[in-house]
Amino acid sequence: MVPNIDASIALVAIAPLVAAALAPLLHRYTRPFSGWLLALIPAAIFAFLVSLAPQVLAEGAISARIGWVPSLGLDLSFYVDGLSLTFATTISGIGALIIVYSGGYLRGHEHLGRFMAFLLGFMGAMLGLVLADNMLALFVFWELTAVTSFLLIGFDAVRQSARRGAIQALVITNIGGMALLVGVLLVQQITGQWELSALRGIEDGMRGHGLYGLVLACFLLAAFTKSAQFPLHFWLPNAMEAPTPVSAFLHSATMVQAGVYLLARITPWMGGTAIWMTLLVCFGAVTLLWGALAAFKQTDLKQMLAQSTIASLGLLVLLIGLGSETAIAGVIIYFVAHALYKAGLFMVVGAIDHESGTRDITALGGLADRMPVTFIAAGLGALGMVGLPPTIAFFAKEEMYLGLLAPQWQDITVLVVLVAGNALLAAIGALVAIKPFLGAEVATPKSAHEAPIAMLVGPVLLGGISIVAALLLGDFGHYVLEPGAGAILNETVKSHLTWMIDPTNPVLWMSVATWGLAFWAYRQAAMLRTLMRRFATGLGFTADDLFDRAMFGLIRFAGALTRLLHHGRLEVYLGTAFAMLALALMLPLFALGGIHALLPTADLGNWGVRLNWPPLAPHEWGVFGLALIGLLVIVISRKRLYSILALGIQGTAVALIFLIFGAPDLAFTQFMVEILSVVILALVMTRLSLEDEDPRPFEDWARDGILALVCGTGVALLLMVVLTGDLDTRLSDFFTATSVPIAHGHNIVNVILVDYRGFDTLGEISVLMAAGIAIMALLSSRGRKASASVKTVDSPTPPVAPVAPVAPVAPVEPAPARRPRRRKAAS
Amino acid sequence: MNTVIFRTIAPLIVATMLVFSIYVCLRGHNEPGGGFIGGLIAASAIAVLGMASSAAQARKALYFDPLSIAGFGVLLAGLTGLVSVFNNSPFMTSIWLYLELGEATVPLSTPLLFDIGVYLVVFGTISSIALGLESNEGEEP
Numbered sequence: 001m002v003p004n005i006d007a008s009i010a011l012v013a014i015a016p017l018v019a020a021a022l023a024p025l026l027h028r029y030t031r032p033f034s035g036w037l038l039a040l041i042p043a044a045i046f047a048f049l050v051s052l053a054p055q056v057l058a059e060g061a062i063s064a065r066i067g068w069v070p071s072l073g074l075d076l077s078f079y080v081d082g083l084s085l086t087f088a089t090t091i092s093g094i095g096a097l098i099i100v101y102s103g104g105y106l107r108g109h110e111h112l113g114r115f116m117a118f119l120l121g122f123m124g125a126m127l128g129l130v131l132a133d134n135m136l137a138l139f140v141f142w143e144l145t146a147v148t149s150f151l152l153i154g155f156d157a158v159r160q161s162a163r164r165g166a167i168q169a170l171v172i173t174n175i176g177g178m179a180l181l182v183g184v185l186l187v188q189q190i191t192g193q194w195e196l197s198a199l200r201g202i203e204d205g206m207r208g209h210g211l212y213g214l215v216l217a218c219f220l221l222a223a224f225t226k227s228a229q230f231p232l233h234f235w236l237p238n239a240m241e242a243p244t245p246v247s248a249f250l251h252s253a254t255m256v257q258a259g260v261y262l263l264a265r266i267t268p269w270m271g272g273t274a275i276w277m278t279l280l281v282c283f284g285a286v287t288l289l290w291g292a293l294a295a296f297k298q299t300d301l302k303q304m305l306a307q308s309t310i311a312s313l314g315l316l317v318l319l320i321g322l323g324s325e326t327a328i329a330g331v332i333i334y335f336v337a338h339a340l341y342k343a344g345l346f347m348v349v350g351a352i353d354h355e356s357g358t359r360d361i362t363a364l365g366g367l368a369d370r371m372p373v374t375f376i377a378a379g380l381g382a383l384g385m386v387g388l389p390p391t392i393a394f395f396a397k398e399e400m401y402l403g404l405l406a407p408q409w410q411d412i413t414v415l416v417v418l419v420a421g422n423a424l425l426a427a428i429g430a431l432v433a434i435k436p437f438l439g440a441e442v443a444t445p446k447s448a449h450e451a452p453i454a455m456l457v458g459p460v461l462l463g464g465i466s467i468v469a470a471l472l473l474g475d476f477g478h479y480v481l482e483p484g485a486g487a488i489l490n491e492t493v494k495s496h497l498t499w500m501i502d503p504t505n506p507v508l509w510m511s512v513a514t515w516g517l518a519f520w521a522y523r524q525a526a527m528l529r530t531l532m533r534r535f536a537t538g539l540g541f542t543a544d545d546l547f548d549r550a551m552f553g554l555i556r557f558a559g560a561l562t563r564l565l566h567h568g569r570l571e572v573y574l575g576t577a578f579a580m581l582a583l584a585l586m587l588p589l590f591a592l593g594g595i596h597a598l599l600p601t602a603d604l605g606n607w608g609v610r611l612n613w614p615p616l617a618p619h620e621w622g623v624f625g626l627a628l629i630g631l632l633v634i635v636i637s638r639k640r641l642y643s644i645l646a647l648g649i650q651g652t653a654v655a656l657i658f659l660i661f662g663a664p665d666l667a668f669t670q671f672m673v674e675i676l677s678v679v680i681l682a683l684v685m686t687r688l689s690l691e692d693e694d695p696r697p698f699e700d701w702a703r704d705g706i707l708a709l710v711c712g713t714g715v716a717l718l719l720m721v722v723l724t725g726d727l728d729t730r731l732s733d734f735f736t737a738t739s740v741p742i743a744h745g746h747n748i749v750n751v752i753l754v755d756y757r758g759f760d761t762l763g764e765i766s767v768l769m770a771a772g773i774a775i776m777a778l779l780s781s782r783g784r785k786a787s788a789s790v791k792t793v794d795s796p797t798p799p800v801a802p803v804a805p806v807a808p809v810a811p812v813e814p815a816p817a818r819r820p821r822r823r824k825a826a827s
Numbered sequence: 828m829n830t831v832i833f834r835t836i837a838p839l840i841v842a843t844m845l846v847f848s849i850y851v852c853l854r855g856h857n858e859p860g861g862g863f864i865g866g867l868i869a870a871s872a873i874a875v876l877g878m879a880s881s882a883a884q885a886r887k888a889l890y891f892d893p894l895s896i897a898g899f900g901v902l903l904a905g906l907t908g909l910v911s912v913f914n915n916s917p918f919m920t921s922i923w924l925y926l927e928l929g930e931a932t933v934p935l936s937t938p939l940l941f942d943i944g945v946y947l948v949v950f951g952t953i954s955s956i957a958l959g960l961e962s963n964e965g966e967e968p
Contacts, residue, residue, distance in 0.1 A: 664859040665859045665860070665861070665864070668851075668859055668860070668864050669863060669864050669867065672864060672867035672868060672871060673867065675871055676867060676870065676871055676874070676953060676957070679871070679874050679957065680956065680957060680960060683957070683960035683961060684960060687960055743921065743938075744856070744921075744923055744934065744936065745856040745857055745938075746856070746857040746858070747855060747856055747857050747858055747859060747860070747861070749859075749861070750855040750856055750860070750861040750942070751856065751938075753861060753862075753863070753942075753945075754855075754856075754861070754862070754938040754941050754942045754945070755921050755938045758908065758919045758921075758938070758941060759908075759918075759919055761904075761941075761945060762901075762904055762905060762908065762919075762941075765900065765901055765904060765944070765945055765948040765949070766901055768897075768948055768949065768952050769894075769897045769898065769900075769901050769948055769951075769952055771952070772894060772897055772951070772952030772953075772955055772956060773894065775956050775959070776894060776955060776956070776959055779959040779960065780959075
């Protein structure tokens with residue numbers, strides 16, 4: 001055994017992510033073999049996970065934890081029980097084959113290294129998701145799968161449909177991700193537990209709690225978006241824009257099964273209630289039938305499989321909703337069986353597409369002679385999808401029918417739905433595997449020939465495993481079914497899988513009925529397709545269109561909001577800012593009674609007598625006079641340049657006041673700021689080619705003047721109020737006392753700036769720098785503005801790109817009408 | 828602005844201001860001054876130079892792009908804060924080093940380096956704005 005179990009289990013999730021970082025580099029040096037080499041990592045993970053099986057079987061589960069945020073009591077904890085082990089081995093096993101397959105499928109693609117990186121990263125996220133015990137870790141991995149699948153679906157980013165599919169998948173699954181976060185936080189607040197394993201131990205779980213409905217809604221939204229349940233299913237077919245290996249991986253054992261996994265995981269403490277059963281069974285049933293019927297509408301092999309995946313997900317959700325022992329056993333067997341045949345069939349379709357140049361079922365035929373091994377692989381996959389013995393899928397079907405042979409109408413309804421859904425799925429499987437290979441040979445865009453070995457290993461092996469698992473039925477039941485179902489039901493489950501075919505058992509006849517119905521659907525595929533297409537046309541709209549409309553509405557709303565707030569009229573911005581300042585100053589003073597501190601009290605007597613002029617030296621009076629003169633000139637001057645200069649004079653006078661009253665540092669800085677602001681204002685004026693004189697009409701002048709007066713009075717009153725109180729000198733005393741001994745500086749102001757409050761200063765200089773960059777951007781955009789046309793978001797854009805970048809909606813600079821530039825006159 | 832007198836005197840003023848700005852920056856810990864004021868003085872010097880000759884020439888005289896100088900300043904200030912981490916103290920704990928050079932003692936410290944970072948940021952940002960405004964329409968600001 002590995003010495004440190006905690007670290008090695010964490011490594012299962014982390015190793016693929018590390019490998020993802022190294023994959024492009026590795027690919028550069030081992031070009032033709034990189035697929036085989038990189039597949040070693042998931043293969044090793046698979047082997048390690050399998051080696052854990054005896055321990056899991058003996059102890060029920062393995063817990064592992066490493067410190068994450070110890071100060072918050074958060075651990076990165078993992079939990080390996082039958083359920084997570086089943087999922088994790090399936091993910092890593094199929095992942096290894098997918099990586100080998102990708103090496104063949106995308107051979108020579110310039111971004112194959114990047115593709116491998118995305119694939120491995122996705123796998124790591126997925127493994128982390130199914131192994132995580134801490135719910136926050138689960139959420140993080142959940143979101144990581146969304147991000148990495150976004151990269152994978154949009155891998156062929158030059159095509160708009162690929163980008164759209166990627167964005168749609170990201171948006172839809174992220175809605176669920178947010179719901180999951182809310183649900184996780186709610187559960188933690190209610191129970192105080194971060195760990196899924198701890199929640200299983202709670203008596204009656206969450207079922208009795210008042211917020212059960214809300215928590216359930218959050219988790220169901222998360223699971224239904226991820227697992228593409230009706231009516232949130234539409235992203236899945238669009239995600240088929242991804243290269244086929246991605247579809248084979250995402251839509252067989254991983255991405256879309258995350259929702260199923262979540263539902264299975266929370267069953268012990270959320271499941272079993274009436275509402276749980278009703279919701280899951282109804283949504284699952286509708287999704288099953290909808291997906292299966294929609295599959296007939298398609299002629300694209302990949303789309304047929306995609307729609308059938310939706311149906312299979314519905315089936316799994318339905319079974320989890322039923323929650324009986326046989327249903328849960330059906331979940332485990334069906335998950336494994338589905339992963340095996342669906343991944344295999346996707347790979348087969350990829351091989352057909354790769355070799356013949358098309359995947360349109362009507363344009364394919366008679367490939368069996370040209371691609372015999374692929375045909376065998378397709379046949380193995382179809383055996384599974386039809387659910388024929390000797391594949392493990394046969395037993396999945398048997399198991400799910402078994403619990404429903406009660407004479408209640410609900411059970412009968414579900415049974416009918418299951419038989420119909422299974423039959424339709426079986427027919428789709430047969431179509432995919434038989435139509436392209438048998439019959440008359442049809443000319444294809446490329447002259448078809450056998451796929452390379454890398455693309456055959458996967459489907460053949462998976463089909464083989466499906467049969468081997470069925471042949472070793474006892475072991476499968478003991479090692480996979482019992483611990484898996486036991487983990488979902490939180491009790492010991494005994495496998496009763498057997499090869500004994502009993503003709504008196506009605507379950508067998510259910511299977512036969514399924515096959516019969518499937519055969520009929522297979523024969524009538526063309527009729528069903530016409531029917532479904534007519535139905536879709538009659539319906540007139542799809543959820544897909546709705547999504548586009550919603551996205552466009554969002555963009556339009558954002559544009560309108562931006563135009564409202566970011567209109568680009570500087571005088572309105574400044575007016576608003578100063579009005580708010582006035583409000584902030586005046587409200588506390590008058591509405592909250594701050595002014596009372598300044599009002600003369602009754603015992604002051606004749607206060608007019610007590611007021612007197614401050615004892616100032618003549619030069620000090622001079623300085624005050626200077627400030628006043630500056631102020632007056634600013635107000636009355638009509639020439640802008642005079643105003644700017646007067647502002648400088650007034651500021652300099654203020655700086656002198658600081659100097660006289662003992663704040664040399666402040667004065668020093670104020671001087672420099674005044675000088676620079678005069679220089680910069682003058683420069684701005686010349687650059688903006690402003691008129692010499694301020695052309696403001698009287699009403700604007702009066703409005704601005706009143707605003708200025710109110711702000712100024714407010715500041716003055718505030719300062720006076722502050723001075724009436726006692727100044728708390730603890731802080732300044734501390735600085736005075738310690739600046740020399742501990743900070744080694746006599747200039748307290750500077751010591752505060754660079755030492756005591758150094759962190760603040762660091763922030764301030766970063767802001768200064770950022771402001772500088774922004775100003776430089778403004779300055780350099782001026783030259784280009786004239787030529788660049790400003791687009792508005794209202795311009796009619798084709799509805800295929802819902803997330804087009806929002807065009808700039810407001811001019812970036814407040815310049816009024818441009819006039820011919822005047823050079824600054826030489827003196 | 829481009830009189831002969833101004834153009835002749837400007838380099839002198841600029842040089843004096845630059846030296847003075849460094850002096851102000853360095854003495855800041857004990858006397859009025861510091862990186863912020865020093866940076867403002869130096870930036871004014873560059874603005875004056877830009878007015879006397881041209882923005883392009885002032886840029887050339889600076890050699891480094893002013894915004895890069897500012898960026899370097901932020902980096903320097905941030906990195907000096909990190910020094911103490913290697914000393915097992917929290918971020919931005921000051922470290923002092925008294926260098927004995929014969930009779931004189933030169934105190935060196937991380938706050939000094941930090942202040943120089945502040946100086947560079949203020950200097951770089953303000954002079955890049957000033958030069959950007961001074962440059963003519965045609966040239967890259």
